[in-house]
Amino acid sequence: SAVISQKPSRDICQRGTSLTIQCQVDSQVTMMFWYRQQPGQSLTLIATANQGSEATYESGFVIDKFPISRPNLTFSTLTVSNMSPEDSSIYLCSVSQGMNTEAFFGQGTRLTVV
């Protein structure tokens, strides 16, 4: 299994500002993903964080709004830029070594934009 440390665990931010969320894994992993869970909703994939190259974004999510870094096989960041109240969600980091293994999740970052 993988132990994932996600920071911050929660934050309250002013609209128009940006927040960077960090995801640290205790072992090297192939795949890292960022999900968003809006209040009372399911999880939606934002992007796949690729080591050494640009992230791959899902439909409806763009790099200017959610820039992602993945400098190595154990760390990634997601930035939520120019925040609005609609960005209030839980953001979760997930890691996997491929589909034949479990996908593990961080404890999430609960973001409130005021």
Add this chain to the structure above:
Amino acid sequence: AQKVTQAQTEISVVEKEDVTLDCVYETRDTTYYLFWYKQPPSGELVFLIRRNSFDEQNEISGRYSWNFQKSTSSFNFTITASQVVDSAVYFCALGAPYGGSQGNLIFGKGTKLSVKP
């Protein structure tokens, strides 16, 4: 298109009752994986089970059991003798090794289970 449907939005039971959470999926892939996760009020996602599309055997783990039926595209989850600590949102998810996105999952909307003492 890939899709996961959890038709039950909320379920409320009394402790010690058995409860089944339904999950129906859609996929055109012949190889795929199904998952169940538990999300307690604290917010973290707890992995419960992974099942691949070639293994239709039912599985039991303590009070938890899973019934996978490819013929009906269902992967239902039963909790026997429910306990208050089982109260959480349960998500069913589908994963498929397509493109370069192996490992990302498509989630159902979740079923909120409340177990009352």
